[in-house]
Amino acid sequence: MSDIEPSAVEPLLDAAFGPDRFARTAYRIREGTAAIPALSFALVEDAALVGTIQCWPVAHRTADGTVSPLVMVGPVAVRPDVQRGGHGRALMAHMLAAAEARADAALMMIGDPEYYGRFFGFTADATGAWDLPGPFEKRRLLARAANGHALPMGAGMIGPR
Numbered sequence: 001m002s003d004i005e006p007s008a009v010e011p012l013l014d015a016a017f018g019p020d021r022f023a024r025t026a027y028r029i030r031e032g033t034a035a036i037p038a039l040s041f042a043l044v045e046d047a048a049l050v051g052t053i054q055c056w057p058v059a060h061r062t063a064d065g066t067v068s069p070l071v072m073v074g075p076v077a078v079r080p081d082v083q084r085g086g087h088g089r090a091l092m093a094h095m096l097a098a099a100e101a102r103a104d105a106a107l108m109m110i111g112d113p114e115y116y117g118r119f120f121g122f123t124a125d126a127t128g129a130w131d132l133p134g135p136f137e138k139r140r141l142l143a144r145a146a147n148g149h150a151l152p153m154g155a156g157m158i159g160p161r
Contacts, residue, residue, distance in 0.1 A: 009042070009052050009077075016077035025134030026110055030056040030072055033160045038102045039071060041094055043078075043087055051078040053091040055099075057161040058108070060130065060152040068152035069105035069161055070143070092120055099146045106151045108143040108158065116142055129155040 013021060021027070039055035056072040073095065078087045099107060109122060110132075116122040122142035130141055143151050 008049055009054070012049055012052055012079060013075060013077050015080055016083075017075065021075075025132050025136050026072070026074060028133045029058055029158055029160065031160055033057050036071065039095055039098055041091060041098075043091055049079070050082055051076070051087040051091050053077075053088075053095050055095065055107075057105075058158055059161045060156040060158055062152075062154065062156045066156075068156070070108045070152070070158065071099065071103050071105050071146070072158075073107050073109040074111065089119065092116075096120060096146075101147065103147040103149065105146075106143060106149045107146045108141070108151075110136060110140050111142055113139055113142055120144070126151040126153060131155070131157050133157070133159060 017024075033056050035054040035056055041053050042049055043051040053076045054074065058070045058072040060068040060070055073092075076088050076091055078085075078091075107122070108127070109116065111122065113122070113124060122144045124139055124142055127141040127143050128138065132141065145151055
């Protein structure tokens, strides 16, 4: 895994998710924040960017004003011509190892529960009463504890920290 200039990631994200990606709810959740360098990685092969994972500082806010920090995982992006080669899985595993040592909060993401649950321990068990600032499928709002940080419980809105 390597460090890479953040601007180099944008063309990869366009290729992986399309130019309309900015309309997704995930972008609203992390709006105005910067990726967490200690939990964001690039996969480079033969001097070419192959994949990337980014993590973001977000928070769970309850109606009574309680704020619980979270780390939003994603996007996980792999160049389309090398997808299905295990690169995304390697990026996730590398990030989770770093998160277990350095994350300042539990992890959350919007993703496929069958994949992220089976391979990485993410579930929707704690997120049923969470809300997001845009459309989403409840079953795809996933979370897991990390580095000794428990998940916030109960109703709350997820947004930037």
